[in-house]
Amino acid sequence: MDPIIQLKGLTKCYGALKAVDDLSLDIAKGEVFGLLGPNGAGKTTTILMMLGLSEPTAGSAWVSGINATSRPIEVKRKVGYMPDSVFYDSMTAFENLLYLGRLNGLPEPEVRSRAAEMMEVVGLSAHMHQKTATYSRGMKQRLGVADVLIKKPEVIILDEPTLGIDPSGVKEFLHLIKELSVGQGLTVLLSSHHLHHVQQVCDRVGIFVKGKLLAEGSINALSGNLFNKDGYTTAITLGNAPTAAAL
Amino acid sequence: MGNTSDPDHIFLYLKLLTATENSMPPFHVFVSFLGPLLGISLGFDAVNSEKNNGTLIRLMAQPVYRDNLLLSKFVSTLILVSVLFISLVLLMTGGGLLITGVRMEPQELLRIMAFVGISILYVGFWLSLSILLSIGLRQAATSALTAIGIWLFFTVFYQILINLVVRAVLPDPDFLSAEQIAAYNELILTLLRVSPSQLYTDATTTLLMPSVRSLGPVTMEQMAGAIPAPLPFKESLMIVWPQVSGLVASTVVCFALGYYIFMRREIRS
Numbered sequence: 367m368d369p370i371i372q373l374k375g376l377t378k379c380y381g382a383l384k385a386v387d388d389l390s391l392d393i394a395k396g397e398v399f400g401l402l403g404p405n406g407a408g409k410t411t412t413i414l415m416m417l418g419l420s421e422p423t424a425g426s427a428w429v430s431g432i433n434a435t436s437r438p439i440e441v442k443r444k445v446g447y448m449p450d451s452v453f454y455d456s457m458t459a460f461e462n463l464l465y466l467g468r469l470n471g472l473p474e475p476e477v478r479s480r481a482a483e484m485m486e487v488v489g490l491s492a493h494m495h496q497k498t499a500t501y502s503r504g505m506k507q508r509l510g511v512a513d514v515l516i517k518k519p520e521v522i523i524l525d526e527p528t529l530g531i532d533p534s535g536v537k538e539f540l541h542l543i544k545e546l547s548v549g550q551g552l553t554v555l556l557s558s559h560h561l562h563h564v565q566q567v568c569d570r571v572g573i574f575v576k577g578k579l580l581a582e583g584s585i586n587a588l589s590g591n592l593f594n595k596d597g598y599t600t601a602i603t604l605g606n607a608p609t610a611a612a613l
Numbered sequence: 614m615g616n617t618s619d620p621d622h623i624f625l626y627l628k629l630l631t632a633t634e635n636s637m638p639p640f641h642v643f644v645s646f647l648g649p650l651l652g653i654s655l656g657f658d659a660v661n662s663e664k665n666n667g668t669l670i671r672l673m674a675q676p677v678y679r680d681n682l683l684l685s686k687f688v689s690t691l692i693l694v695s696v697l698f699i700s701l702v703l704l705m706t707g708g709g710l711l712i713t714g715v716r717m718e719p720q721e722l723l724r725i726m727a728f729v730g731i732s733i734l735y736v737g738f739w740l741s742l743s744i745l746l747s748i749g750l751r752q753a754a755t756s757a758l759t760a761i762g763i764w765l766f767f768t769v770f771y772q773i774l775i776n777l778v779v780r781a782v783l784p785d786p787d788f789l790s791a792e793q794i795a796a797y798n799e800l801i802l803t804l805l806r807v808s809p810s811q812l813y814t815d816a817t818t819t820l821l822m823p824s825v826r827s828l829g830p831v832t833m834e835q836m837a838g839a840i841p842a843p844l845p846f847k848e849s850l851m852i853v854w855p856q857v858s859g860l861v862a863s864t865v866v867c868f869a870l871g872y873y874i875f876m877r878r879e880i881r882s
Contacts, residue, residue, distance in 0.1 A: 414881060419670070419880055420880075420881070421879075439676045440676075442674060445674075446674075447674035449667065449671055449674070453668070466671075469676075470676060471676070513671075517675075517676075
């Protein structure tokens, strides 16, 4: 296994609170990894440390062999991060994409065609020149994916991507993610608190509670580890059969 | 203009920027009042609105340095302000040139350009102050109000405060020698120059009125041999050099402070 994301004993404290507690995790290239945990489990903090946006109290985060804390710019070149999708509302979707493309140093002749191509990939070409303020949540989420892909990343990190989208939208969105991962060989890290969203697409899942990784593995292995394989069985034994008269 | 006893009467275009019929303040006084408001309104929500909208984290996830973000916020606004001032002054002098047809002295052009430069610098100071506040304070409204508060303090209350203190603390001038009065006057002026608007007013008056030869009190001995004539441009510039350095320094201090706060801050939506 060739880990593209490596977390070694990652710890983050806010005062007395340990948001992330000694987290060690390897994610292989081309994998779709789901970080599953309730709100406040430290998922976002972990992601921020991977991008060098937050400094770990102890431990280190490595993305394709680069230390995220000391060389964040190089990491950000390789990683596309999709936070809760917000855009500059006064610009059209296309302009938003152009702006990000330019920030990533795409050459000027390439950036327009690339932005248009990305809109095509996420299926928003028809609404390309609309202001993002008019976009629905699902559309914004898809624009967020285009936004992440425009820099040709090796890894994409999606923070709660399914939040607030309707079930059919979620299905479509996760399908798009899976397609991209398989088609372009992208490594995807997905955080969520919905098990049934995560299990639809993820190769591997890590369960993250109160800053600790409780378990990791494929969905099947996890259910084997955490639960009894056969499910719960309840046995009732009666001492002596009740008589017909008592009934 | 016809008053030949005025040593500045040959500078038509400087007059154009400074002379009024007392119904409204001259241009440079106008700028000293409204320039700060321009700077504040362009900078008060530079960083905290991006943070509150959640776009800051999206920007910071791109391969750009944080200092570039701050620098671009500052420089882009400063370019905007420069364009505004340069075109305003060009319109005024150009209009004068078209109507009167009087030839412009080379020295006048230099003085007007220096005036524009100092005005941009002055707005730049307020801009960097308001960017500093927008980094330090979470809400855009708070940072706007704080910046306006600081502006009001320096334009209105600071003089009042200095006057109060001077009256209460300094001895009665009747019992002082001329030298002591001059020394105290110098001290009061120095205190007043803590305020950036005072620095700006000093600098622009000297540049736009070539006959102003000193910003402090001048003794009778010094005045005795002086001919009321305009100073050369270089001399006027030398007089205002401390003011210009003061403005540059306070701008840089505000910017550096903002930079220091912003560099190591954790950004999350």
